[in-house]
Amino acid sequence: MTAPVSVHNATKTFGSFTALDDVSLDIKAGEFIVLLGPSGCGKTTLLSILGGFLSPTRGKVTIGGKEMTNVAPAKRPTTTMFQDYALFPHMKLRDNVGFGLRMRGMGKTERDEKALGFLDLVGLKASADRKPHELSGGQRQRVALARALAVDPDVLLLDEPLGALDLKLRRQMQDELKAIQKRVGTTFVHVTHDQEEAMAIADRIVVMNRGRIEDFGPPADIYMRPRSLFSAGFMGEVNFIPGTVKAVDQVAAIVEIPFGTVGLPIASFTVSAPAAGHAVTLCIRPEHFRRAGDAEGPTVSLGQAEVTGSAFFGTHYRCHLKPAGAADMSIVAHMPQSADVADGQIMPLAVTLADIVALPSGGR
Numbered sequence: 001m002t003a004p005v006s007v008h009n010a011t012k013t014f015g016s017f018t019a020l021d022d023v024s025l026d027i028k029a030g031e032f033i034v035l036l037g038p039s040g041c042g043k044t045t046l047l048s049i050l051g052g053f054l055s056p057t058r059g060k061v062t063i064g065g066k067e068m069t070n071v072a073p074a075k076r077p078t079t080t081m082f083q084d085y086a087l088f089p090h091m092k093l094r095d096n097v098g099f100g101l102r103m104r105g106m107g108k109t110e111r112d113e114k115a116l117g118f119l120d121l122v123g124l125k126a127s128a129d130r131k132p133h134e135l136s137g138g139q140r141q142r143v144a145l146a147r148a149l150a151v152d153p154d155v156l157l158l159d160e161p162l163g164a165l166d167l168k169l170r171r172q173m174q175d176e177l178k179a180i181q182k183r184v185g186t187t188f189v190h191v192t193h194d195q196e197e198a199m200a201i202a203d204r205i206v207v208m209n210r211g212r213i214e215d216f217g218p219p220a221d222i223y224m225r226p227r228s229l230f231s232a233g234f235m236g237e238v239n240f241i242p243g244t245v246k247a248v249d250q251v252a253a254i255v256e257i258p259f260g261t262v263g264l265p266i267a268s269f270t271v272s273a274p275a276a277g278h279a280v281t282l283c284i285r286p287e288h289f290r291r292a293g294d295a296e297g298p299t300v301s302l303g304q305a306e307v308t309g310s311a312f313f314g315t316h317y318r319c320h321l322k323p324a325g326a327a328d329m330s331i332v333a334h335m336p337q338s339a340d341v342a343d344g345q346i347m348p349l350a351v352t353l354a355d356i357v358a359l360p361s362g363g364r
């Protein structure tokens with residue numbers, strides 16, 4: 001089963017501290033949502049409010065269109081899978097997975113059949129008679145997932161479920177988790193502070209910071225068209241170039257930056273329309289810089305820059321560049337593998353216009 005989830009203006013305070021600050025969110029049935037943000041930003045608090053382990057100080061939660069704000073966890077159509085998922089050590093996997101069904105009074109034959117079906121889903125049917133200590137960390141994690149899904153929640157809440165796994169296994173489990181979610185169609189809300197994990201699994205990512213939602217959208221949108229400087233910086237490496245809007249007409253704005261003047265289409269301003277005098281920050285990902293002449297489509301020239309350092313990364317050179325006329329600025333740019341990059345070299349820089357996002361400077 002599956003259900004949509006809505007959070008309406010939820011605030012959670014602990015004494016004088018506001019852990020969640022007026023958060024609203026609409027999740028569609030069957031979506032894989034990731035709550036992403038640094039430690040302490042309120043991800044677990046929001047997940048706990050969805051699961052019923054915490055009540056919001058203000059605001060409300062609906063699941064499947066029904067108000068759930070003060071409904072106990074066991075009475076919600078949700079299951080929460082914690083990072084330190086505890087399997088019962090003395091029970092076979094089939095009994096671990098069937099445990100929740102037993103608690104709900106399901107008979108042994110039916111329960112066993114269902115448990116085997118979910119073990120099959122996570123690729124462990126052949127191990128149904130083994131016990132947890134005979135499994136690897138990744139396998140135990142899969143059993144925990146099978147157990148959580150066996151009770152047929154409308155919404156599965158996952159709190160850093162891959163946090164205890166090593167990096168390689170983590171990446172593998174991300175792919176599996178996504179594939180399983182697509183097969184069962186249950187709404188998943190998954191907490192992580194790992195941006196790559198979020199991109200690997202999410203249909204939509206909720207970027208959180210200091211108790212608020214900074215950005216919400218598909219991974220590619222958040223990466224390419226971030227709606228806040230925090231979001232841009234959290235979703236991978238980015239260069240922030242300060243600027244001032246000098247003039248605006250109906251199609252473009254002229255922005256003065258420390259090493260020149262650029263004309264940007266209005267569409268580059270993703271959050272608020274540009275106005276003369278506004279301080280803006282141009283966000284440019286390292287892979288979007290090109291040597292002038294190599295850039296595709298309509299481009300903006302950023303003048304000459306000196307290579308002050310470079311390292312070969314296999315797929316590209318990662319370069320530090322100093323733009324002419326901006327002695328105290330350093331830009332990180334990726335140049336193609338084929339580029340002949342050397343320290344001290346001067347290169348004319350350009351960026352495809354569509355790859356520049358201009359956001360209001362300042363903020364929280």
Ligand SMILES: Nc1ncnc2c1ncn2[C@@H]1O[C@H](COP(=O)(O)OP(=O)(O)OP(=O)(O)O)[C@@H](O)[C@H]1O
Pocket residue numbers: 014017018019037038039040041042043044045046193
């Ligand atoms: N019961 C509590 N009493 C007081 N403060 C709390 C309580 N629970 C959480 N907080 C505070 O609220 C803030 C948000 O906590 P939360 O656990 O939601 O963060 P998080 O984003 O999940 O972080 P992490 O990735 O470290 O788990 C933190 O500053 C935390 O110290």
